[in-house]
């Protein structure tokens with residue numbers, strides 16, 4: 001299954017004309033972003049001076065050891081946490097404005113579906129909260145369930161689905177909001193490797209088909225390389241950015257065979273080196 005990516009056409013036209021490709025608009029801009037959690041014993045510094053720019057259509061993975069602040073960074077983008085200092089803008093707005101405009105969809109590590117609602121009614125829930133008429137809610141839910149390959153499961157309850165299918169429901173729920181930005185926190189972390197490969201393939205096709213900007217948290221180097229246009233390697237707490245790795249030496253259209261290629265291995269090696277370097281700071 002192949003889908004054109006909306007940016008491909010623009011870049012091709014620009015290179016044919018011999019001009020520089022135009023720069024994609026900035027979706028997320030973080031400057032010197034720090035966050036300290038006040039806790040009962042001593043404050044926990046979760047993020048330290050993070051600088052990051054994410055452009056429209058990017059697929060950016062955040063990778064780093066447990067507790068390094070990946071979820072915190074995602075939650076700051078989503079306005080679920082306020083930074084202690086520094087600057088963050090989402091499409092030029094504050095995270096609060098972006099949240100109120102429903103610019104992003106959030107996929108949590110656990111699918112967080114309501115067991116008493118059917119699959120379709122889980123996907124429709126945020127649309128109900130938005131006050132969308134029933135017919136529109138149903139149409140959007142149907143479209144998104146089709147996108148994630150769950151036609152025929154609309155009337156099932158979440159507990160009647162596998163873990164991978166539940167995660168696809170939560171991706172459909174996030175997409176139903178028609179967000180510019182999709183934030184995903186280790187959505188496939190709890191799945192077996194074969195299911196994960198399948199969902200990675202599905203996700204990369206979905207990304208190319210929709211042209212969404214994605215920020216994706218993972219612990220898996222292979223998953224990060226397979227999915228991303230750029231990989232952000234973070235240090236152990238307090239989370240700092242150690243390396244930002246461009247994956248554009250890989251084709252935009254990704255197949256699982258790509259994981260056997262030397263380009264893939266070279267990027268994976270650089271991620272691994274970055275993670276190792278971060279760990280040596282603790283010695």
Ligand SMILES: Nc1ncnc2c1ncn2[C@@H]1O[C@H](COP(=O)(O)OP(=O)(O)OP(=O)(O)O)[C@@H](O)[C@H]1O
Nearest residue numbers: 037039044046065066067068069070071072073237
């Ligand atoms: N609400 C909170 N109050 C206090 N400390 C917190 C809070 N949330 C996270 N932390 C601390 O901040 C640090 C970063 O946490 P965060 O959840 O962002 O890490 P992470 O990189 O997502 O880790 P993991 O890979 O295990 O999910 C951790 O040391 C954690 O204990």
Ligand SMILES: [Mg+2]
Nearest residue numbers: 070071072185
């Ligand atoms: Mg986390």
